[in-house]
Amino acid sequence: MTYQLHYWPTIQGRGEFVRLALEAAGAEYVDVAREPPGKGGGESALAQRLSDPGNPRASFAPPFLVDGDIVVGQTAAILLYLGPRLGLAGIGERDGLWAHQLQLTIADVVAEAHDTHHPISVGDYYEDQREAAQARAKCFREERIPKYLDWFERVLQRNPAGDVHLVGDSLTYADLSLFQLVAGLRYAFPKAAARALATTPAIVKLHANIGRRQRVHDYLQSPRRIPFNEEGIFRHYPELDG
Amino acid sequence: MTYQLHYWPTIQGRGEFVRLALEAAGAEYVDVAREPPGKGGGESALAQRLSDPGNPRASFAPPFLVDGDIVVGQTAAILLYLGPRLGLAGIGERDGLWAHQLQLTIADVVAEAHDTHHPISVGDYYEDQREAAQARAKCFREERIPKYLDWFERVLQRNPAGDVHLVGDSLTYADLSLFQLVAGLRYAFPKAAARALATTPAIVKLHANIGRRQRVHDYLQSPRRIPFNEEGIFRHYPELDG
Structure with missing residues (x-):
């Protein structure tokens, strides 16, 4: 199918x-x-x-x-x-729920990343809400990115099956989504992401491991992977990084 | 248990x-x-x-x-x-997924309702982001509340089992959550909510029906139901309504 x-x-x-x-x-x-x-x-x-x-x-x-x-x-x-x-949800109901909970937390970060460039209105242009965007992005960079990444780092460090995966010892969609979150933060906020990731070695390792998986690697090199751009959720506006 | x-x-x-x-x-x-x-x-x-x-x-x-x-x-x-x-998820995987999808959409509205009073920073006081809050609340009242409620109204109107429930013909957690969303919007934005709900009769009926259910009614009258207040997600600041 x-x-x-x-x-x-x-x-x-x-x-x-x-x-x-x-x-x-x-x-x-x-x-x-x-x-x-x-x-x-x-x-x-x-x-x-x-x-x-x-x-x-x-x-x-x-x-x-x-x-x-x-x-x-x-x-x-x-x-x-x-x-x-x-085959990306771990084993049994418990792992499935945990993977889902992780995904929902990633969705929360993603919504906040979106709102750094649209803090007032989804319907208006970024350029018309730039001042509020700078204030919101500052808070996102200084408080929210570190808080979320510290939490995911802790999840990896405390995983009884090792710090390679978020859920047990096999790949789940939560790992793939954390990979994408890291890629997006590095694109949109290169300086702030580098600072936060300097203290989260397990996340950095997970991102690298996922990117090396054959199918993911092939996908990322293919035209099927749309490049990041300033129409998406993760947008690189240099004035919002720092 | x-x-x-x-x-x-x-x-x-x-x-x-x-x-x-x-x-x-x-x-x-x-x-x-x-x-x-x-x-x-x-x-x-x-x-x-x-x-x-x-x-x-x-x-x-x-x-x-x-x-x-x-x-x-x-x-x-x-x-x-x-x-x-x-017993609040409908029948089978399909209803369960649909109830969950509805819940996730309600979660999106709830996050946006929260951001009307905290558009810049969760960590700072409302009073320190009041100007941005007024701009964001205007967009929420004029564009987002009607857009979301119109969608939920359509879901009710198009339900092949009738417009009493969101999922099939039995109560699910999505109905209860829509009840709570309506209660919250009415508390926080009485004028804007009244305007939007004037065009969504099925939602208004669902809200009334849920509130009349014996257990829900008893709960709402009990001290277990914490009153809405200005520490929660739905906060009534008159200057954000209109």
């Missing part, structure tokens, strides 16, 4: 957490909105699907995943669904 | 979504931090548990739930765990 991922075609964004899980597991999937318009691609087709009156369970926003007649939206819920199917 | 809920003892906050599920199901639970200090209550005992080096899976923040030797943090993950156990 080929999974259909529906997400904005020009950014990593929240969809990237799903792409990474599918890629790391070698799953067959189509990134639908990146297909040509004749094959259902493009942003307008994506927007149309969201407002399809024939779908009583349409998502509030992308990403959403279609698997046969199952449709799931919300990044963390998609990973909850895919996790056991892709 | 008595569930132990661990959450800040003086606010509804995110813990309230868990309290409502436990109360509506008539489950036995202890709201630990609200117990006397001799019984493990109080904020400092709560903070201590979060940083307990003996717990390799300690949560990033409250709430967390203890059920025997299972510990789950993150509101939505707690409800994912409790849902089937309390």
Whole structure:
């Protein structure tokens, strides 16, 4: 069965957490909105699907995943669904819940990273909320990034199965998402991320290990990996780093 | 088995979504931090548990739930765990995922409601970020509340089993959480909430129905229901409404 991922075609964004899980597991999937318009691609087709009156369970926003007649939206819920199917959710209910809890905490950081450039209004341009953005980014750099990364470092250090993975001794979607979080923070806030990561060696090692996995490595080198850019969640505005 | 809920003892906050599920199901639970200090209550005992080096899976923040030797943090993950156990997750995997997706979307609104009074820094006082708060609250009132409520209204209207519940034809934790969202918005933004709810009759009906359920009604009248206040997520600052 080929999974259909529906997400904005020009950014990593929240969809990237799903792409990474599918890629790391070698799953067959189509990134639908990146297909040509004749094959259902493009942003307008994506927007149309969201407002399809024939779908009583349409998502509030992308990403959403279609698997046969199952449709799931919300990044963390998609990973909850895919996790056991892709072998990326650890062993049993307990690991599955823990992986999900980690994912939800990553989602919290991601929302905060987004709000550094849009602290006032999602609908307005960054340039129109730059002053508030600088204040919010300062707090994010100085308080939030260290607090979150310290917590993930502690999770790794305290893992009874060793500090290579967040959950037990095998790869889960939470590891892949932490990889993506580190990549995003390094892109958007190179100076602040470097400072925080200097005190979290297990996270740095996890990021490097994930990037070396064959399938992940191949994906990152491929045109399927959209480069970070200033339309996504992690945006590099030098005035917000420091 | 008595569930132990661990959450800040003086606010509804995110813990309230868990309290409502436990109360509506008539489950036995202890709201630990609200117990006397001799019984493990109080904020400092709560903070201590979060940083307990003996717990390799300690949560990033409250709430967390203890059920025997299972510990789950993150509101939505707690409800994912409790849902089937309390009979509040619909029928089968599909309903369970849909209830969870709805919950995650409610969590997104809740985070945005919080940021109306803390748009710059969680660590600073509201009074020190009042100007940005007014700008963010305006956008929340005019764009975000209507957008989210319209979506939930559509979910109710399109439910093939009728518009009484969000998921199928039985009560789920998503219904209870939507009830709480409406209560919170009405408290924090009475004018803006009234305007938006005037166009979402099914949500208004759901809120009234939930409030009339015997166990929920009893809970809301009891001292166990902490009143809304200006330390929680939904805060009534008249200058942020309008």
